[in-house]
Amino acid sequence: MHYQQISSLGSHLFYMMHTAAQLPEIYTSEAGAVYQCDRHNRLMLSFAGELTVLKLDAFLRLKRSVDKIDLDAMASSPDRSSDFSIITVCGCDRCFVLPLTEVYALKELLSGAKFVLELNSMLHECLNASLV
Amino acid sequence: MKDLLRLRTSLSETIEQILNEQIKMEAEASAMYLAMSSWCDRNGFDFSAGYFKQQSDEEREHMLRLFKYVSDMGGRAISPSVNNIQVEFDSFRSVFEQALQQEIAVTQSFNRIADKCQKEKDYVTFTFLQWFLKEQIEEEYVARRALELFEVIGEEGTGQYEIDKRVPKIKYENEYEG
Numbered sequence: 001m002h003y004q005q006i007s008s009l010g011s012h013l014f015y016m017m018h019t020a021a022q023l024p025e026i027y028t029s030e031a032g033a034v035y036q037c038d039r040h041n042r043l044m045l046s047f048a049g050e051l052t053v054l055k056l057d058a059f060l061r062l063k064r065s066v067d068k069i070d071l072d073a074m075a076s077s078p079d080r081s082s083d084f085s086i087i088t089v090c091g092c093d094r095c096f097v098l099p100l101t102e103v104y105a106l107k108e109l110l111s112g113a114k115f116v117l118e119l120n121s122m123l124h125e126c127l128n129a130s131l132v
Numbered sequence: 133m134k135d136l137l138r139l140r141t142s143l144s145e146t147i148e149q150i151l152n153e154q155i156k157m158e159a160e161a162s163a164m165y166l167a168m169s170s171w172c173d174r175n176g177f178d179f180s181a182g183y184f185k186q187q188s189d190e191e192r193e194h195m196l197r198l199f200k201y202v203s204d205m206g207g208r209a210i211s212p213s214v215n216n217i218q219v220e221f222d223s224f225r226s227v228f229e230q231a232l233q234q235e236i237a238v239t240q241s242f243n244r245i246a247d248k249c250q251k252e253k254d255y256v257t258f259t260f261l262q263w264f265l266k267e268q269i270e271e272e273y274v275a276r277r278a279l280e281l282f283e284v285i286g287e288e289g290t291g292q293y294e295i296d297k298r299v300p301k302i303k304y305e306n307e308y309e310g
Contacts, residue, residue, distance in 0.1 A: 024133045038134045056136045057208070060145070117137050124135040 027112035031105035034113035043113070047106060050094065058091030063110040065089050066103065074100050141206035147254050148207040150245050155198045156212035157241055161234055162191035163217045168227050170219075177224060177296045183278075186300075187231070194264065201260055224292055225282050232275040239268040270304040277302045 023035040023044065032047035043059045045052045054062065065087050074082050085103050087096040098106060141148065169184035195212075202209035221227045242264050249258040281295045 036133060036136065041134065041136060041139065043136070056140050120133055121135050121137045124138065 026116045027109065029105065029109045029112060031102070032109050034109065045109075045113075047109065048098075048102060052092060052094045054092055058089060059110075059113075061089040062087070062092055063114055066107050066110055069103055069107070071100065071104060071107075074103070142256065143202065143205045143207045144252055144254065147249065147252060147257055148202060150248055151198055151202050151207070151257070152210045152212075154241060154245060155195050155202070155210065156214075157238065158191050158195035158198065159212045159214050160217070161238060162188045162195060163214045164234060165191055165231070167217050167219060168221070168231065171221050171227060172224075172296075175224070177292070179296045180224075180227070180299050183300045184227075184231075194267070197263075201257075205256075224295070225279075225287070228275070228279045228282070232272070232279050235268070235271045235275045239265075239272060242268060270306075273304045274302050 023037055026034045026036050026043070028034075032045065035044040035046070036042075037044060037053075041056070043054045043056060045054060045059070045062075069085050069087075074085065083099060085096075085098050085100075087098065087103075096106070143151070165184045165188035169181045169188060172178075172181035172184060199209045199211075221230065242261060246258060246261050246265065249255070249261065278299050281298055285291050285294050285298070287295070
């Protein structure tokens with residue numbers, strides 16, 4: 001994905017637009033995608049038509065927050081306040097207000113991205129080990 | 133593609149989490165010892181009150197050691213919340229029984245962490261834990277010896293007073309003297 005393409009998704013990348021380098025795509029689902037910017041050590045979450053730039057810490061916090069949401073309770077509760085979940089985390093300037101289906105989609109997207117981050121970490125370790 | 137996870141911290145998420153759980157456990161142990169000190173104080177067991185106060189300080193120091201390690205490794209050390217600490221105890225003896233049970237729980241917890249470190253191949257944290265595992269030998273020894281005083285001296289007559297006096301004198305000899 002090119003910066004020019006991403007820039008149309010949000011204003012956060014304005015400061016990075018001086019280069020047209022490609023961003024590695026970490027994980028994609030029907031609901032969105034997560035990219036990694038090696039230049040700034042940031043992750044970019046493209047979800048529900050908006051792009052959010054996150055430090056790794058904030059990404060992990062967001063994942064923990066989303067994982068904590070009880071989807072079964074949301075689905076079974078007749079209370080109107082259970083129709084949506086509000087997700088805000090420190091280090092992320094976006095407030096997610098999501099219905100059940102989108103919470104599920106975000107959960108799946110973040111889990112997939114986290115898995116690939118861990119896989120990348122393992123690959124780095126294997127490559128380092130092969131050099132010894 | 134850069135390894136952002138490893139750049140952030142040398143600790144895996146699992147190890148960071150269990151170390152933070154241990155930080156909380158040490159904080160709770162410190163608070164519990166302080167509660168025991170308070171109980172002993174208001175029931176006239178002056179020496180034991182001082183002993184438990186000292187134990188409380190030691191547990192807090194353990195907590196800070198763990199806290200520093202997590203921070204030093206680039207992890208997120210969490211200052212724990214400590215709630216619902218027991219205030220009353222059934223008897224002088226039950227205080228010491230509970231103290232021993234607490235130390236056993238701490239030892240078991242460190243064993244589980246060491247086991248987890250080996251499974252995750254985190255030998256840096258495993259080495260760091262050695263100090264705590266060794267420390268638990270002394271902690272359990274002292275707690276067990278204190279409880280044994282109730283059998284050796286007996287609580288009748290001035291027994292409790294004698295036990296109280298003996299408690300702070302219990303010392304663990306690290307080296308074998310032949």
